[in-house]
Amino acid sequence: MGVNKSIPDKKGCMLCPRECMADRAHGETGYCGMPMELTVARAALHFWEEPCITGKGGSGTVFFSGCTLRCVFCQNFEIAAGTAGKRICPERLTEIFWELKEQGAENINLVTAGHFLPLVIPALSAAKARGLEIPIVYNTSGYEKADVLQQLNGLVDIWLPDYKYRDSVLAKRLSHCADYPKRAEIALTEMVRQAGKPVFDSRGMMKKGVIVRHLVLPGCVGDSKDVLDYLHDTWGEQIWISILSQYTPLPHVRDDPHLNRRVTDAEYGEVVDYACFLGMKQVYIQEGGCAGESFIPAFDYTGV
Numbered sequence: 001m002g003v004n005k006s007i008p009d010k011k012g013c014m015l016c017p018r019e020c021m022a023d024r025a026h027g028e029t030g031y032c033g034m035p036m037e038l039t040v041a042r043a044a045l046h047f048w049e050e051p052c053i054t055g056k057g058g059s060g061t062v063f064f065s066g067c068t069l070r071c072v073f074c075q076n077f078e079i080a081a082g083t084a085g086k087r088i089c090p091e092r093l094t095e096i097f098w099e100l101k102e103q104g105a106e107n108i109n110l111v112t113a114g115h116f117l118p119l120v121i122p123a124l125s126a127a128k129a130r131g132l133e134i135p136i137v138y139n140t141s142g143y144e145k146a147d148v149l150q151q152l153n154g155l156v157d158i159w160l161p162d163y164k165y166r167d168s169v170l171a172k173r174l175s176h177c178a179d180y181p182k183r184a185e186i187a188l189t190e191m192v193r194q195a196g197k198p199v200f201d202s203r204g205m206m207k208k209g210v211i212v213r214h215l216v217l218p219g220c221v222g223d224s225k226d227v228l229d230y231l232h233d234t235w236g237e238q239i240w241i242s243i244l245s246q247y248t249p250l251p252h253v254r255d256d257p258h259l260n261r262r263v264t265d266a267e268y269g270e271v272v273d274y275a276c277f278l279g280m281k282q283v284y285i286q287e288g289g290c291a292g293e294s295f296i297p298a299f300d301y302t303g304v
């Protein structure tokens with residue numbers, strides 16, 4: 001695999017669109033809050049992904065610490081802020097992939113791994129070289145650089161990006177990056193290029209493809225509709241879309257008048273109705289009762 005200029009070198013880290021230039025190899029941290037040392041908060045079977053990812057065995061999910069977005073409403077606050085996580089070496093990560101497979105995982109699901117890719121890629125390559133055959137899922141906020149994602153070509157089977165906002169003002173207010181809509185669009189283009197059309201097996205499990213997630217936020221139905229317009233008009237049946245109702249206001253947004261409540265049934269229903277109006281067919285929606293802290297896994301270093 002060729003060395004890419006986005007990989008941190010002595011000039012500093014340019015792995016994600018923040019391009020902080022932090023010297024992470026020598027312990028400096030940038031916006032994501034992580035030096036270049038693999039830091040993992042949980043590695044376990046997870047049963048709350050989309051049905052074609054969870055299956056019967058569960059998704060073998062590895063939660064990496066730190067985050068390049070750090071949204072004000074973050075649902076995984078402990079790991080995004082880097083306060084939870086255990087340092088491991090790439091060889092241990094390869095072992096974790098195998099342990100999850102032996103527990104019956106349907107796939108390996110890398111959650112927010114982008115800022116560790118120079119270490120994750122060798123771990124993944126070693127696991128594949130030893131015969132790991134289950135699909136690899138890349139689960140991301142969508143705030144990625146296409147040239148970095150190109151290094152995952154042939155290693156990732158299923159792309160699971162968010163598309164959070166269409167409105168750059170909203171993106172700036174909630175995720176501190178006005179360029180999110182454009183960056184996520186470019187990243188999604190690269191993901192679809194690599195994945196091709198969605199492929200499922202006889203059990204309905206996805207083997208290859210892209211599922212774009214959109215979390216409906218309180219008071220943001222208009223932007224959710226704009227997101228669906230964009231995804232439908234641009235990608236049609238090349239992708240699946242998962243419309244999430246599970247937004248949970250955690251204690252750190254208690255004083256935010258916009259974010260301190262759940263999404264109402266009426267708000268979520270309006271977004272789902274709009275997807276129907278557009279004629280979208282490849283859509284996952286959530287049943288009622290999905291919002292709640294119990295939905296958020298314990299970041300207690302299980303499996304690490």
Ligand code: SF4
Binds near residue numbers: 015019022024
């Ligand atoms: S991965 Fe982290 S340090 Fe590197 S550019 Fe992104 S936020 Fe900055």
